[in-house]
Amino acid sequence: MNKIVAIMAGSVWKVLVQPGDLVEEGRDVIILESMKMEIPITADFSGTVKEVKVNEGDFVNEEELLIEME
Template sequence: MSEIVANMAGSVWKVLVKTGDPVEEGQDVVILESMKMEIPITAESSGTVKDVKVNEGDFVNEGDILVEVE
């Protein structure tokens, strides 16, 4: 299992996947918003989404787990 984590603090602007979705390496899974910029967070490996740990509007810190992929 791999964990997709936030690379900076910000608000979750959009969640692009849900539990059970297949994901490919490099696919955007979450979009963070920080300082009026949209920052796409991508999957580092292919697999299936096991769990989405955040909701749109949540504030996350750098290193927080956003999505688990297996």
């Protein structure tokens, strides 16, 4: 199972995928907001979204699990 984690601490501004979505490598999957900047989180691999572990508005820490993919 592949995992996508937060690259920095911040708030989840937008979740761009749902379970079952096919994701290509390089696609933005989540937008974090930190210090009034929007930071896109991209998939480092292709696959299917198994589970989204966060909701819009959640605060996450660096390296926190955001999405599990198959």
